[in-house]
Amino acid sequence: MINTIIFDFNGTMFFDGRIQKESWGEFLKEEFTRIMTESEFEKHVAGRNNRDTLEYYSGRKISDEELEVLTNKKEQIYRDMCLSRPKEFHLVDGLTDFLSVCLKNGIKLNIATASERPNVEFFFKHLDLEKWFDVESVSLNDGTLPGKPAPDMFLRAIENIDSSPYNSAIFEDSVSGIQAANSANVGKVILVEDPDLDVVNMPSNLRADEAIQNYFRVSETLMKRK
Structure with a gap:
């Protein structure tokens, strides 16, 4: 039972799929000058933690301090998008x-x-x-x-x-x-x-x-x- x-x-x-994609897309373009593909979103973003995603796009291991800085930057973009779209x-x-x-x-x-x-x-x-x-x-x-x-x-x-x-x-x-x-x-x-x-x-x-x-x-x- x-x-x-x-x-x-x-x-x-x-x-929040659209918000997630748009916030990650904006962040990755600004931070790594990378364009996220649909396949990358499914494999390396959706359901993954931020360390996994950020190390994939940076192509290297990142320190805890850098992880915190990058995560805060990305998640602030995400939270701002959420609050700007009450219908979603x-x-x-x-x-x-x-x-x-x-x-x-x-x-x-x-x-x-x-x-x-x-x-x-x-x-x-x-x-x-x-x-x-x-x-x-x-x-x-x-x-x-x-x-x-x-x-x-x-x-x-x-x-x-x-x-x-x-x-x-x-x-x-x-x-x-x-x-x-x-x-x-x-x-x-x-x-x-x-x-x-x-x-x-x-x-x-x-x-x-x-x-x-x-x-x-x-x-x-x-x-x-x-």
């Missing part, structure tokens, strides 16, 4: 009701995200996430865990709320995130698709038990382990 749900955030709870900056349709139903039925909730703490606090502040989640339990990019496709961030999110992979469902939108969910050996893996973006080219060897584009009709089977 599924009694725990773990969400990736970006692209799963908030459809909101939780996915149907999600708030779904989260409330989960809590009413005793389903544990948590987030596992490649975002750093400043972005997580930004989301909590502007999207009222404290109604459903404890920010101190969130598994985020604090530099202590490998990024996706390693399963560690999901496993920490599950452990932080005293649950187990067997009883957990993971909601993800990226290839690297689905890989991580598969490696975590959780009970359910749900692919969330942004209807305004191209369908993600998901490898056939990865398991996704269901695909959704909103949370209005999330089936009851998500609460049950097949």
